[in-house]
Amino acid sequence: MNSIVKSVDGINKIVKIALMITLIVMTIIMVMQVFSRFVFNLPLHWSEELTRYLGIYAVFFGAALAVRYNELIAVEVVPDLLKPTGKKVLKVIGLIISIIFFGILLVQGWNLVSHVSVQKSPALQISMSIPYFSIPLGAFLLIINAVAAITVAIKGDVKE
Incomplete structure (x- = not known):
């Protein structure tokens, strides 16, 4: 197997675990919110904001x-x-165009993170750079996965 694809697949194992944990935590928080609101009549003011950021x-x-x-x-x-x-x-051309877009997203996302670092989120009071960091991180992951997809498309013999 190609070393690029193997490396990206290694990173993707971590991404899959992070995705799974994110979705589980989102579910738990929303169940807690519903239970707290309707059983104790005490809404969790931070739950919607945290769930939104995790969803991103x-x-x-x-x-x-x-x-x-x-x-x-x-x-x-x-x-x-x-x-x-x-x-x-056609697939390779589409992926190359995507990589260009993801590169722009990475650069602009990083610029955005540096601009919002002094702002605090309303409910959690965390730096807004934490939720906005999802943009450059996601763009980086999209780029490396697009490169792996191009490698697989060109080689044709690498198992997906």
């Missing part, structure tokens, strides 16, 4: 994994009309 991280983690394993939704009309070589070329 979960979206980026899931999107990175979806890019790697070719699980994003797509309109397959044009690729279905092409021969296998044309499909491969």
Whole structure:
């Protein structure tokens, strides 16, 4: 197996665990919120904000994994009309365009993190750089997974 793909798949094991933990924690917090609000009539003011921030991280983690394993939704009309070589070329072109977009997202996200570092979130009173850090982190994960997907598409013999 290609070393790039192997390295990205190693990182993706950690991303899968982080995604799983994020979704479990979100579920627990929302159940606690519902229970606290309707049983004790004491809403947890921080629960919605924390769940929102965790959800943003979960979206980026899931999107990175979806890019790697070719699980994003797509309109397959044009690729279905092409021969296998044309499909491969079209896929690689699409991934290269995606990497350019993810690179812009990474740079702009990093700039945004530095600008919001002095702001505090309303309920949790944490630095807003923590939730906004999901943007450059997610963009980085998307880039490395797109590179792995290109490697797999070009080689064609690497198992996904």
